[in-house]
Amino acid sequence: MIPSSPQPLALDREAIAQPSNPLGLDGIEFIEYASAKPQALGQVLEMMGFRPIARHRSREVTLYRQGGMNVIVNAHVPALPSGVLPADKPVLAAVALRVRDAAAAYAHALDKGAWAVPPRVEVMELNIPAIHGVGTSRIYFVDRYDKFSIYDVDFVPIPGVDPHPPAVAGLHFFGLVQYIGNDRSDDWTEFYRELLGFVPLPPEQRFGILPKGRILKSPCPAASTFYLQLIEPEASVLDVRSDEALQRIGLGTPDVLAAVAALGARGVAFVESRGVHTEGRGALTTTWMGSVSFELVHDARPAGAQEG
Amino acid sequence: MGHDSGNIGDFGMDTVSLAGPLEAKLQAVREAGFGQVMLSAGDLVGHPGGLQAAVAAVRASGLRVTGFQVLRDFEGLSGHLHAYKVDIAKSMLEMCAALGCRLLLVCSSTSVHATDEPAALAADLRKLAMLAVPMNIQIAYEALSWGRSVNQFPQAWELVCAADMPNLGLGLDAFHLLASGTPLDDLELLDAHKLFLVQLADFMWLELPSAEARIETARHFRVFPGEGVHSAALAALVTRLHALGYRGDYSFEVFNDDYRQMPLPTVAQRARRAAQWLGEDVLRRSVPLPNQMRLRR
Numbered sequence: 241m242i243p244s245s246p247q248p249l250a251l252d253r254e255a256i257a258q259p260s261n262p263l264g265l266d267g268i269e270f271i272e273y274a275s276a277k278p279q280a281l282g283q284v285l286e287m288m289g290f291r292p293i294a295r296h297r298s299r300e301v302t303l304y305r306q307g308g309m310n311v312i313v314n315a316h317v318p319a320l321p322s323g324v325l326p327a328d329k330p331v332l333a334a335v336a337l338r339v340r341d342a343a344a345a346y347a348h349a350l351d352k353g354a355w356a357v358p359p360r361v362e363v364m365e366l367n368i369p370a371i372h373g374v375g376t377s378r379i380y381f382v383d384r385y386d387k388f389s390i391y392d393v394d395f396v397p398i399p400g401v402d403p404h405p406p407a408v409a410g411l412h413f414f415g416l417v418q419y420i421g422n423d424r425s426d427d428w429t430e431f432y433r434e435l436l437g438f439v440p441l442p443p444e445q446r447f448g449i450l451p452k453g454r455i456l457k458s459p460c461p462a463a464s465t466f467y468l469q470l471i472e473p474e475a476s477v478l479d480v481r482s483d484e485a486l487q488r489i490g491l492g493t494p495d496v497l498a499a500v501a502a503l504g505a506r507g508v509a510f511v512e513s514r515g516v517h518t519e520g521r522g523a524l525t526t527t528w529m530g531s532v533s534f535e536l537v538h539d540a541r542p543a544g545a546q547e548g
Numbered sequence: 549m550g551h552d553s554g555n556i557g558d559f560g561m562d563t564v565s566l567a568g569p570l571e572a573k574l575q576a577v578r579e580a581g582f583g584q585v586m587l588s589a590g591d592l593v594g595h596p597g598g599l600q601a602a603v604a605a606v607r608a609s610g611l612r613v614t615g616f617q618v619l620r621d622f623e624g625l626s627g628h629l630h631a632y633k634v635d636i637a638k639s640m641l642e643m644c645a646a647l648g649c650r651l652l653l654v655c656s657s658t659s660v661h662a663t664d665e666p667a668a669l670a671a672d673l674r675k676l677a678m679l680a681v682p683m684n685i686q687i688a689y690e691a692l693s694w695g696r697s698v699n700q701f702p703q704a705w706e707l708v709c710a711a712d713m714p715n716l717g718l719g720l721d722a723f724h725l726l727a728s729g730t731p732l733d734d735l736e737l738l739d740a741h742k743l744f745l746v747q748l749a750d751f752m753w754l755e756l757p758s759a760e761a762r763i764e765t766a767r768h769f770r771v772f773p774g775e776g777v778h779s780a781a782l783a784a785l786v787t788r789l790h791a792l793g794y795r796g797d798y799s800f801e802v803f804n805d806d807y808r809q810m811p812l813p814t815v816a817q818r819a820r821r822a823a824q825w826l827g828e829d830v831l832r833r834s835v836p837l838p839n840q841m842r843l844r845r
Contacts, residue, residue: 353678355638372682421684426714431681434674484684 260459261437263348264340267464268413269382269390270303270310271489275330277529278302278315284528285311287507289408294395298362303395307407309491310391329531332486335373335416336380337436338464342369345381349435366393371435374418374428375485379436408506409499414447414492414537415455415467420484425454425470432456432468441467448490448522448537463541466490488532492539496520499536555833556823559798560584560614562747563591565815567808570595570602574609580816582823584612586747586799592643603646614797615651615688615719615745616644622654623672623707624662624697630672637676645683651744652680653688653719656695656704664697670710677713688719688744693728693766694759700730705737717744721801722785723766726778727756732788740793747801748786748826750776770802772822783830790831798826 275281282292282302290304290311299316314333339345346369350356357370357378368390370378384390397403420428432438437459446455453471460466467490493499500510500523511517511524520538527533560582566573570591577585587606595602606613619640622633644652654676663669677687691704698704701720708718720743724730749770754777756762773782786798800819807815827833 351675353675353681355679355682374682424684427681427684430713431678434678 263337263345263381263437263459265437265458265460266338266340266385267458267460268309268466269336269338269380269385270312271332271413271416272312272314272334272336273330273532274314274333275529276315276328277330278313280529281313281330281532284532285313288503288525288534289405289411289506291401291405292398293401293403293405294391294397296395298365301395303391305403306405307410307412309407309411309413328529330529331531332377332416332489334370334378334380335486336368336382338385339381339383342381342383345369345383346371349379349381352434354435364393366390373486374420375483377486409502410494410541411491411499411536412493412539412541413466414490414535414539415469416489417450417469417471417487417535418484419487420470420472422472424484425472428470429454429456438468447539448535449516449519450522450524450535488535490535490537492537492541494538494540496523496536496538499523556581556820556827557583558795558831558833559800559823559827560586560612561816561819562586562614562799562801563588565800565802565804565807565819566812567810568812571605571609572812574605574611576812576816577819578609578611579813580820582611582816582819584614584797584799585609586614586617586801587647587649588617589640589643592647599643599646606647613647613649614799615653616640616647616649617653619652619654619676621657621659621662622676623669624657624664625659625672626663626668629661634675634679637679641680641683641685644685650684651686651688653690653745655690655692655719656698658692658694658696660696662696666707666710669698670707673707673716674711674713677711677716680715686715686717686744687713688717690719690721690745690747691724693724693756693762699724700728700734701725702730702734702737708742717742719745719747720789721747721749722773722782723747723749723751723770723801724762725785726751726781727762727766732781732784735785735788735792738792740789740795743789743792743794743796745797745799746786746789746794747799748773748782748822749800749802750774750778750782752776767803768805770804772800772802772818774822774825775818783826786826786830 273281285304289306291306292302293305294303301316302313304311349371354371357372359367361367368380368382370380373379382390429440438456441455441457453469456468458466497520500518509526511526516524522538523536525534561577563573563585566576592599592602619637622637625633640652673689680687689704689708691698691701693699698707701718705718708716750773751765751770756765800822
């Protein structure tokens with residue numbers, strides 16, 4: 241809001257993290273990949289500990305889960321805006337945020353200058369409100385996650401599969417890394433602050449082993465909070481393409497080395513180079529299918545936070 | 549470029565000065581030695597091949613698009629009028645993005661239906677800038693000298709500051725500054741990094757006492773810098789802006805009915821003379837070295 245009184249706002253003077261959470265944001269409900277190779281991507285996800293638990297009623301869409309994390313693989317043709325065919329390289333196409341009231345969150349975002357994503361709903365399917373995010377990605381607002389699940393409506397469970405597979409080494413959503421263009425950190429900081437209530441962390445506060453860029457903290461309660469990491473091109477890169485996109489998922493774990501060992505036993509390889517290598521603070525998986533990687537970050541959640 | 553070529557890289561033409569189809573305008577601008585051009589929405593939607601053909605022509609020209617104009621009467625509306633203007637703004641932003649253009653020009657409202665409440669005006673500009681964030685577009689807000697409540701650049705600057713968005717800045721049109729007699733000392737208010745575009749034009753008479761006279765002159769009788777009677781003021785303006793740290797683009801915003809019935813190369817040569825005068829005699833820009841890198845801020 242614009243101050244109309246002569247009293248200066250604290251926000252104008254210093255970066256005090258505001259505790260407010262106007263939308264009642266409460267973590268990530270699901271993260272969606274779009275891919276023309278859903279089976280290959282599914283194999284990667286299973287290696288990372290996810291299990292396919294349900295299929296969409298009308299589209300080529302599969303729900304994967306481990307612990308409290310839901311990942312959707314969307315191979316449906318109009319998965320991306322303007323009918324772009326899903327590429328061979330999977331892309332992070334959407335993130336769904338849990339909010340107190342999805343309709344109110346959607347209205348708030350549009351009022352502040354978000355772009356509405358036109359709904360593409362089939363008969364008897366849920367109309368989940370969405371706004372445009374970075375690149376071709378979308379941000380969904382979901383408020384039915386407590387007593388009633390959105391997946392009960394649109395998905396059919398895969399028979400004989402445990403619908404609540406446990407998480408490997410306490411893995412949970414920690415955040416998303418977003419690649420942005422030159423001099424774009426301030427733009428995106430304002431976007432997430434105004435529409436969703438994120439606040440930037442001071443530069444000295446960093447997680448994991450890849451500290452570059454600016455980190456925004458969600459206003460969620462501690463048990464469900466997550467982070468966005470905005471990364472501009474290297475200063476030495478002059479002719480960088482200005483494409484912006486969600487780049488990778490960050491997974492929190494109370495014990496990075498145990499998680500690396502457990503995932504390693506499942507076939508996951510981790511980057512070991514001079515700049516990046518596995519340690520207690522974090523680790524980075526190799527990249528599969530040209531675009532899919534996961535970052536592990538040391539993060540002990542309060543008890544019960546990993547439940548779905 | 550010939551032996552007389554100076555550094556005119558900071559200057560560009562605007563298609564409003566030229567008659568004819570888009571391709572002819574782009575060719576004339578290019579052949580006069582300019583590297584950038586300011587485009588209007590009409591250039592795209594009026595193209596016989598449609599929007600995509602127009603975008604292709606611009607890309608093929610090799611010219612950088614200085615900015616895209618113009619969103620009018622946006623701020624200060626409410627209810628269905630606001631919703632309507634948001635829709636218009638989104639269409640403008642989509643065309644701007646299709647061009648690969650990074651700047652949308654917005655001029656201050658003249659609408660009698662708009663409020664003059666500064667907080668409401670700033671909130672609308674903030675929302676417009678927010679709409680532009682995902683497309684990586686900057687919004688340059690300009691004070692029209694006949695704007696209803698914002699008609700001098702210091703007022704526009706106050707709103708830009710109040711709206712406080714990183715991709716919202718000021719557009720400065722020298723015509724309006726000269727026409728409304730805004731003191732050049734007011735430029736000291738500005739932060740050069742938040743000055744996103746400077747448009748330059750001269751005109752032939754000394755004073756424009758009424759809003760009607762300003763509108764009439766602005767739309768029909770502007771001339772290129774150095775061709776009118778305000779050369780000294782324009783030279784002082786660009787010198788002050790340079791001293792302030794402004795290193796962005798200068799676009800010749802010259803609406804002139806005579807120019808629009810002259811051969812395009814003739815008009816473009818007049819623009820080139822203006823650019824050479826400003827670049828060499830006023831700013832004394834050196835010719836860039838080959839393969840010069842432009843450093844980031």
